[in-house]
Amino acid sequence: MGKTYVVVAEVRDGSLRQVTLEALQAVSIACQEGDSTAAVLIGSQTTKLASELAGYVDGQIYSIDHPELEIYNPETYLNVMKSVFERVTPDVVMLGHTAQGRDLGPAIAAHLGAGQISDVIAIEKGDADEVIYTRPLYAGKAFEQKQFTGGAQVVTIRPNNINPTEAAASAGEVVELDYAPSASLRSIVKDVVRKTSGKVDLTEAKIVISGGRGVKSAEGFKPLEELADVLHGAVGASRAACDAGYCDYSMQIGQTGKVVTPEIYIACGISGAIQHLAGMSQSRVIIAINKDPEAPIFKVADYGIVGDLFEVVPLLTQEFRKVLV
Amino acid sequence: MNIFVLLKQTFDTEERIVINNGEISDDGVKYVMNPYDEYAVEEALLQRDQHGGTITVVGVGPDRTAEALRTALAMGADEAVLISNDGLATDEYTVSRLLAAYLGQQSYDLILGGNFSVDSGGGQVAVRLAQLLDIPHTSSITKLAINGQQAVVDRDAEGDTETVEVSLPAVFTAQQGLNEPRYPSLPGIMKAKKKPFHRMAIGDLALSVSDAAAKTKRISLSLPPKREAGRILQGDHAQQAAELVNLLRTEAKLI
Numbered sequence: 001m002g003k004t005y006v007v008v009a010e011v012r013d014g015s016l017r018q019v020t021l022e023a024l025q026a027v028s029i030a031c032q033e034g035d036s037t038a039a040v041l042i043g044s045q046t047t048k049l050a051s052e053l054a055g056y057v058d059g060q061i062y063s064i065d066h067p068e069l070e071i072y073n074p075e076t077y078l079n080v081m082k083s084v085f086e087r088v089t090p091d092v093v094m095l096g097h098t099a100q101g102r103d104l105g106p107a108i109a110a111h112l113g114a115g116q117i118s119d120v121i122a123i124e125k126g127d128a129d130e131v132i133y134t135r136p137l138y139a140g141k142a143f144e145q146k147q148f149t150g151g152a153q154v155v156t157i158r159p160n161n162i163n164p165t166e167a168a169a170s171a172g173e174v175v176e177l178d179y180a181p182s183a184s185l186r187s188i189v190k191d192v193v194r195k196t197s198g199k200v201d202l203t204e205a206k207i208v209i210s211g212g213r214g215v216k217s218a219e220g221f222k223p224l225e226e227l228a229d230v231l232h233g234a235v236g237a238s239r240a241a242c243d244a245g246y247c248d249y250s251m252q253i254g255q256t257g258k259v260v261t262p263e264i265y266i267a268c269g270i271s272g273a274i275q276h277l278a279g280m281s282q283s284r285v286i287i288a289i290n291k292d293p294e295a296p297i298f299k300v301a302d303y304g305i306v307g308d309l310f311e312v313v314p315l316l317t318q319e320f321r322k323v324l325v
Numbered sequence: 326m327n328i329f330v331l332l333k334q335t336f337d338t339e340e341r342i343v344i345n346n347g348e349i350s351d352d353g354v355k356y357v358m359n360p361y362d363e364y365a366v367e368e369a370l371l372q373r374d375q376h377g378g379t380i381t382v383v384g385v386g387p388d389r390t391a392e393a394l395r396t397a398l399a400m401g402a403d404e405a406v407l408i409s410n411d412g413l414a415t416d417e418y419t420v421s422r423l424l425a426a427y428l429g430q431q432s433y434d435l436i437l438g439g440n441f442s443v444d445s446g447g448g449q450v451a452v453r454l455a456q457l458l459d460i461p462h463t464s465s466i467t468k469l470a471i472n473g474q475q476a477v478v479d480r481d482a483e484g485d486t487e488t489v490e491v492s493l494p495a496v497f498t499a500q501q502g503l504n505e506p507r508y509p510s511l512p513g514i515m516k517a518k519k520k521p522f523h524r525m526a527i528g529d530l531a532l533s534v535s536d537a538a539a540k541t542k543r544i545s546l547s548l549p550p551k552r553e554a555g556r557i558l559q560g561d562h563a564q565q566a567a568e569l570v571n572l573l574r575t576e577a578k579l580i
Binding site for chain 1: 336338339340341342344349360361416417418421441443444445446447448449450452453454455456457460461462463464465467477481482483484485486487488489490491492495500501502538539540541542543544545546547548549552554555556557558562563565566567569570572573574577579580
């Protein structure tokens with residue numbers, strides 16, 4: 001009998017996240033003839049997204065739609081997953097390595113008594129058709145190839161590393177499951193302050209503009225934000241900028257902080273400490289803007305501009321505007 | 326309040342990685358307490374200051390892990406427990422089973438850990454542990470306020486902030502910004518030497534080797550391809566900016 005793959009879809013700002021399509025692609029790399037795929041969509045007002053998802057999955061889409069599920073809560077979402085597992089016994093569960101997937105994945109793994117390989121950036125088949133997962137160590141200073149040794153499996157996929165899946169040959173079947181709110185929740189999300197609404201998520205961004213000590217103040221991020229707006233990119237920061245209080249820690253890129261792998265990474269006023277390089281050196285093209293020609297960041301940059309970011313960045317914004325508008 | 330802090334020892338983030346005979350070389354490497362765990366220890370100290378109680382730091386790993394545990398004792402924790410994984414095929418599954426077997430025999434109100442470890446970075450152990458102990462968890466917190474058996478935490482969800490009410494006992498993992506970890510003081514370091522330090526192994530826990538055996542294995546290691554320095558653009562800043570945009574279009578073909 002074939003294996004059953006279950007992909008936990010994720011919704012952000014009312015849309016399916018791209019990492020869900022990347023996880024579906026990961027499944028199609030891993031699976032073999034006779035295996036089956038199901039998807040799980042948890043949220044509020046999921047009907048439209050469920051039929052969209054059905055276009056990518058030749059299998060069942062379990063849609064669980066309830067106002068209480070609008071915001072991720074580890075307890076309610078795990079309860080939903082348990083109810084899905086009563087209908088379908090998973091061999092492999094795949095999720096995005098996102099705030100939600102990082103949290104839900106290990107909870108599912110513990111519930112299933114499963115092994116988990118987190119933060120996967122590549123999947124391939126070995127000589128004996130075994131599935132090999134590649135993931136970073138030390139935030140990308142090294143990589144390891146891993147395999148499961150048996151039992152159920154949970155995998156989280158890092159955004160932006162595996163190509164998203166194409167539409168399926170035949171559409172899947174949406175199965176609506178009821179949600180029974182629990183009267184005895186031990187954790188309740190009381191409030192959400194959306195600071196990122198309408199902004200591009202840092203870990204999924206195709207273009208990241210990042211500021212270091214050289215931005216000098218919170219206001220110093222302004223020109224970087226303007227450039228990000230023109231490029232539909234996201235703004236990140238080095239640890240030095242966060243520690244100095246110029247910006248929120250949620251923007252930090254590095255071994256402590258986030259790892260990003262955009263197509264274009266523009267480092268502004270960042271010297272390039274090893275712990276920062278770990279978090280961005282897998283970017284496709286790296287651009288460095290720094291006053292100090294000796295800054296280590298130039299050693300990994302494809303293109304470098306020696307100069308004051310406050311002069312160079314607005315000029316760049318102007319140039320990009322010319323070609324993009 | 327009985328507070329437990331989960332600790333891991335990691336390479337210092339300044340370390341470069343060298344692979345020798347298919348293994349990551351630890352030759353001359355400086356080990357530290359996982360940076361995210363420092364926030365967890367600091368938060369335990371702050372909570373104990375407010376609510377009283379004892380702090381036990383617990384680590385799973387080889388003998389050298391004792392150093393990171395002693396650092397936590399020097400910061401002000403009361404007791405340390407080192408669970409040896411000697412001879413055990415270890416992954417996050419293993420570590421969570423060992424911790425659950427140990428904590429299952431303890432009385433706990435609050436369990437704190439780091440958001441993830443800066444070495445293997447799986448971010449699994451604390452969440453798995455909460456499930457195994459059947460208590461709630463919130464990961465990646467930037468604020469913790471405890472009132473009786475109720476905690477109110479702020480959770481960093483990729484830049485958004487969620488406020489979550491959680492009943493204790495519970496597991497929380499620390500995100501940057503939760504607090505400013507203190508450095509161990511000299512008197513703290515002296516006192517740490519006299520604090521209780523317990524060592525145990527799987528045989529001391531109600532767990533068999535096969536129940537704890539890893540569910541995943543590493544088959545190979547590699548280093549990222551080395552990046553070469555590219556080109557420094559010439560001319561004045563306006564010319565450099567124009568050239569860069571042109572290169573991104575024609576050479577890198579990214580815009």
